[in-house]
Amino acid sequence: MKIFECDHCRLALFFENQRCEKCGYLTGYSPDDQDMLSFDPxxxxxxxxxxxxxxxxxANREFGVCNWLIPIEKNGKFCPACQLNRIIPNLSDNENFQKWKKLEGAKHRLIYQLERLNLSYVSKLKDLNQGVCFDFLSRNPTHNRMTGHSSGVITILLEEADTVHLEKMKTQLLEPYRTLIGxxxxxxxxxFWDRLVATAPVILEEFRGIFGDxxxxYGQALLRYYQSKYNMDWxxxxxxxxxxxxxxEDWAETWAHYLHIMDMAETSFSFGLSVNPNLNEQSLVGKIDFDPYQNHDFGQIFKAWFPISFAINSLNRSMGIPDAYPFVINGEVMKKMKFIHRLLFGMR
Ligand SMILES: [Zn+2]
Ligand SMILES: [Zn+2]
Ligand SMILES: [Zn+2]
Structure with missing residues (x-):
C-alpha cells in the first residue's frame, strides 16, 4: 500500500490513522479519492x-475499526468496506471485539486493494445473487461454520485473529505463513473466480489449461489432500x-499471492525502494520505479519486486523473525500469476 500524508502539516500517515500525531487534525480515508484527507478538529x-x-x-468509526469517509451527499451509514459486513460479533464481548478489530484492519486493506485493481463488487445485502458479504463468527457447534467462502459469503472465524491459535495452526498445517490479510x-x-472465470467460457477454458479442471x-480432492499431504510432491x-x-484452491492460493506481491510492490514504489547488493551477480539488483497497478507486464513487476523481497527477508532474519515472503515462485506458478494479471489488467 502507498504511504499517505497529512494535508495540513505533511506528516506521513498510515492508512489506519484517525488523527495526525503532529498537528492533531482529524484524518480519514476517502475511497473515492484513494487518499487520506485531513480535517480541522x-x-x-x-x-x-x-x-x-x-x-x-x-458509522464504524465509533468503535475504532474504520476511518473511512463518506461524501456528505451520499446516503448510508457505512463506507464501502463496512457495507459488506453481514454478521459482526456482539460488541459487549470485549475479547471478540478485539479480534473483530484486527479482522477489520485486514479487511479494509483488502478492499483498498480491490479498488486499486479496479475490481467491482457489491454487497450481498444489496444484491443477493452477485454480491459478497462477510460473516465474522465464533466457532460454534450450532452453526458448524469454518473460515471459507460459499456463494459470495465469506466466513472468517474470530479465532483466526488470536495469535496463539495462528501459531498453532501454522505448525499443525505445516504452513510457513498464515496471516489475516492472507x-x-x-x-x-x-x-472473484465465480464472478470473472466461471461466467466467461473463453477464460474458463484458459483457466482449465493452466490450473486444471x-x-x-472437490470433496474427494480435499479428503485425498488431508490423507496424503505429508508425502505430497507439490x-x-x-x-x-x-x-x-x-x-x-490453487486459484485462491495463487490469487492471494498475486495480491501479496502487488501490495509489496506498491509499498516499495511508494517508498522509492531500490536494492543494489554488494555482489557480482546482478539478479538481486532491483528497483520499483513504476506503479505496479499501472503496469501490464507482470514479468516486469516480478523482476523488480523479487530483489526487494529478498532484502526484506534478510532484514527480517536480522531481527530473528520469519521471512516476510517465505515462498519460491517457479515457472508454473509464474504462468498462473501472469494469467491473473492479464485477466485483471484486461478489465481496465
Ligand atoms: Zn498533520
Ligand atoms: Zn467503514
Ligand atoms: Zn479456499
Missing part, C-alpha cells in the same frame, strides 16, 4: 483541507501445499 463539520469537500465518517485475500479469490470432485507446480488439493 475545531470545526463541527468535516471539510477536507485538500479540496473543501464535505464528508462524514463511516485469509481475506484467499477467500475473496474464490468469490475444476470439475474434479513444489514444482504450486505456490503452496494446499494449492495442490484442487484447481479452485
Amino acid at each position: 475545531s470545526v463541527l463539520t468535516l471539510v477536507s483541507d485538500k479540496d473543501g469537500k464535505e464528508f462524514r465518517y463511516c 485469509h481475506f485475500r484467499h477467500e475473496v479469490g474464490h468469490y 475444476e470439475r474434479a470432485d 513444489k514444482g507446480n504450486y505456490i503452496s501445499q494446499y494449492a495442490g488439493s484442487h484447481p479452485w
Whole structure:
C-alpha cells in the first residue's frame, strides 16, 4: 500500500490513522479519492483541507475499526468496506471485539486493494445473487461454520485473529505463513473466480489449461489432500501445499499471492525502494520505479519486486523473525500469476 500524508502539516500517515500525531487534525480515508484527507478538529463539520469537500465518517468509526469517509451527499451509514459486513460479533464481548478489530484492519486493506485493481463488487445485502458479504463468527457447534467462502459469503472465524491459535495452526498445517490479510485475500479469490472465470467460457477454458479442471470432485480432492499431504510432491507446480488439493484452491492460493506481491510492490514504489547488493551477480539488483497497478507486464513487476523481497527477508532474519515472503515462485506458478494479471489488467 502507498504511504499517505497529512494535508495540513505533511506528516506521513498510515492508512489506519484517525488523527495526525503532529498537528492533531482529524484524518480519514476517502475511497473515492484513494487518499487520506485531513480535517480541522475545531470545526463541527468535516471539510477536507485538500479540496473543501464535505464528508462524514463511516458509522464504524465509533468503535475504532474504520476511518473511512463518506461524501456528505451520499446516503448510508457505512463506507464501502463496512457495507459488506453481514454478521459482526456482539460488541459487549470485549475479547471478540478485539479480534473483530484486527479482522477489520485486514479487511479494509483488502478492499483498498480491490479498488486499486479496479475490481467491482457489491454487497450481498444489496444484491443477493452477485454480491459478497462477510460473516465474522465464533466457532460454534450450532452453526458448524469454518473460515471459507460459499456463494459470495465469506466466513472468517474470530479465532483466526488470536495469535496463539495462528501459531498453532501454522505448525499443525505445516504452513510457513498464515496471516489475516492472507485469509481475506484467499477467500475473496474464490468469490472473484465465480464472478470473472466461471461466467466467461473463453477464460474458463484458459483457466482449465493452466490450473486444471475444476470439475474434479472437490470433496474427494480435499479428503485425498488431508490423507496424503505429508508425502505430497507439490513444489514444482504450486505456490503452496494446499494449492495442490484442487484447481479452485490453487486459484485462491495463487490469487492471494498475486495480491501479496502487488501490495509489496506498491509499498516499495511508494517508498522509492531500490536494492543494489554488494555482489557480482546482478539478479538481486532491483528497483520499483513504476506503479505496479499501472503496469501490464507482470514479468516486469516480478523482476523488480523479487530483489526487494529478498532484502526484506534478510532484514527480517536480522531481527530473528520469519521471512516476510517465505515462498519460491517457479515457472508454473509464474504462468498462473501472469494469467491473473492479464485477466485483471484486461478489465481496465
Ligand atoms: Zn498533520
Ligand atoms: Zn467503514
Ligand atoms: Zn479456499
